[in-house]
Amino acid sequence: MQFDYVIVGGGSAGCVLANRLSANPGTRVCLLEAGGGGNSILVRMPAAVVAMLPGRPKINNWAFETVPQPGLNGRKGYQPRGRALGGSSAINAMLYVRGQRQDYDGWADLGCEGWDWDSVLPYFKRSENNERGADDLHGADGPLQVSDQKEERPITRAFVEAAAQLQHKVTDDFNRGDNEGAGLYQVTQFHDPAKNGERCSAAAAYLFPVMDRPNLTVITGAQAREITFDGHRATGVIYRQGGKGADLTVTATREVLVCSGALKSPQLLKLSGIGDPEDLTPHGITVRHALPGVGKNLQDHLDFILAYKTKDTDNFGIGAAGTVGLTKHLMRWRKTGVSMAATPFAEGAAFLKTSPDLDRPDIQLHFTIALVDDHARKLHLGYGFSCHICKLRPESRGTVSLHSADPFAAPAIDPAFLSDPRDLDTMIKGARMTREILEAPALAKYRHKEMFGTDTARTDADWERHIRARADTIYHPVGTCKMGVDDMAVVDPQLRVRGLQGLRVVDASVMPTLVSGNTNAPTIMIAEKAADMILADVV
Known part of the structure; x- marks a missing residue:
């Protein structure tokens, strides 16, 4: 099968590109997605994420794990990632957060x-269709529906009040560039x-409304194996459906667009012979194009949770009253x-500074109306x-x-x-600040019993012990195919893979540094901008 564009990965970025590139009826677009349709009731009903996130069984979820982490007492971390049309936007908490102005200005400063x-x-x-309407910072005509919460719990309002009692600012908009x-x-x-109240995944926003376009072919259950080349030009993708049967090939006359995410995109490039030779040759992979940055620069938000039991049943829990409710x-x-x-x-939010000297918040809180332990596993x-604490701009760098x-x-x-070690220092400061909020008077009637022993943590050594024992990701891996102009950049600022033709990477892996917040909205933005750059290159 021959197309103008072949998109590998039907996640947030891939859905955007499929929509924008196929808007011209004369352009043939193929989207390959390893997972399923992404439109079941488990995806559409927001609270049903609790059935998908733990990965037991693996429903719309790759449910990866990390290698043992020395910084976490040798534990293997858990890495849920979406495996369906919509990608991780089909299994996430739906939070719409862009990050800080300085994050993106920092990208420009890096070239x-x-x-x-x-x-x-x-x-x-x-991209945005905001329920509040359009203004100088928000859109109201885009595909992605952005809403105020339908019915937040009273305990969440109490969390915001508790933060205010400790003199933290209260805001109603975390997307103005200063959060x-x-x-x-x-x-x-x-x-x-x-569809009021349903999840608006990237697939529901961008892809499902245009699935009937005759110039758009969507193939699910299609696991990409390798990118094909003619010399230095990408010509297509070899894939297998359902992990079984014969290899199939789709060809791209213009470009192959890799949109498989920060964990799968570098893997596909390496399997195709693109990467650091020292990473490829031990596995018997012939080096097609030496590019040392592929798979490097992994950044993720490490998350630590404080939790309390409550006698309030007007939230999620396991008990007779809650089941009836x-x-x-x-x-x-x-x-x-x-x-x-x-x-x-995760209804309640806070972006806070651990030091007044900082130019922007360095920790983010997610206040959750349930007891969360080991990713609900x-x-x-x-x-x-529960309340999650993460350091927004980690110094640690990993690999895929x-x-x-x-x-x-x-x-x-x-x-x-x-x-x-700077990450641990910030996590400890953030944990202390968060406990102060959770112990504030506004939450007094909800507190019954602290869950994990952090009520006895007094010294930095106490907090370090807790963090190393229980912290893990809050699902924001980026950076493994970073854009830039230095020797470790994988793509240039037009997202073209350096030294090759007809090949781009478009997803969170291109972020040179992690944004100060959740990553789904920025990934959709990246794909919207990429679509314009791709179309501008058509001659």
């Missing part, structure tokens, strides 16, 4: 011309009457789209609430490499958490 805040803001606005303060997240959730919420959601079934779980009877040349094997993921 990524055209990626400063003022340059990328129009693409954020283009400091506490408040409620906006979410990627439908607000139109037909949840049934009522499910029925009401099906009728109106409004109820606790529409929750993102460990369950506890009763009810509770190969376990073997088997394209169906998981990549070797090493975030190198806490390998830089």
Whole structure:
């Protein structure tokens, strides 16, 4: 089969490109996705993420794990990633967060011309259909529906009040380029009457409305094995459906666009002979193009959780009262789209500075209306609430490499958490600040019992012990095919793979540094901007 463009990966970036590139009926576009359709009730109902995130069983989820992490007492971390149309936007908490102005201005300072805040803001606005309407920083005509939460819990309001009691700023918008303060997240959730309250994944926003275009071919269950080349030009992709049967090939007359995410994109490049020879030759892979930065520069948000049990049953938990209540919420959601079934779980937000001398917040809090332990893989009877703490701009740098040349094997993921001691220092400061908020008067009526023994943590050594024992990712890996102009850059500022033709990487892996927040909205922005650059190259 021959197309103008072949897109590898139907996640957030791939769905955007499929829509924008196929808008011209004369352009033939093929989208390959390893997972399924991404439109089941588990995806559409926001609260059903609890069935997909743990990866037991693997529902719409690659459910990867890291190599043992010395900084986490030798534990292997868990790395859930979406495996369906919509990618991780099909299994995430739907939080719409762009990051700080300084994040993008920093990219430009690194040589990524055209990626400063003022340059990328129009693409954020283009993608957005915000329930609050359009203004100088928000859009209301884009495919991605962005909503206020449908029915946040009273305990979440109490969290915001608790932060205010400690003199933290309160804000109602975390997407103006200065996120400091506490408040409620906006979410990627439908607000139109037909689908009110449903998850608005990237597939639901960009792909499903255009699936009937005759010039767009979407192939699910298609695991990419290798990019094909004619000399230094990418010509197509070899894939296998369902991991079985014969190899199939699609050809691209213009470009192959790798959109497989920060963990799978570098793996596919390496399997295709693109990368550091020292990473490839031990696996018997012939080096097609030496590019040392492939798989390097992995950055991720390390997350540490404080949690309390509560006697309040107006949240998620395991108990008779909650089960009866949840049934009522499910029925009401099906009728109106409004109820606790529409929750993102992480309802409350805070972006805080651990030092007043900082130019922007360096920690982010996610206040969650449930007890969270090991990515919801460990369950506890009763009810509770949790608060996640992550350092927004980690200093630690890891890698994505190969376990073997088997394209169906998981990549070797090493975030190198806490390998830089500055990260631990910030995490300890953030944990102390968070406990102060959770112990504030506004939450007094909800607190019953602290869960993990952090109430006894007094010294830095106490906090270090807790963090190394329980911290793990909060699902924001980036940077492994970074854009830039230095020798370790994998793509240039137009996202073209350096030294090759007809090949780009378009996803979170191109971020040179991690943004100060969740990564789904920035990934969609990257793809919107990439679509313009790709179309501008058509002669």
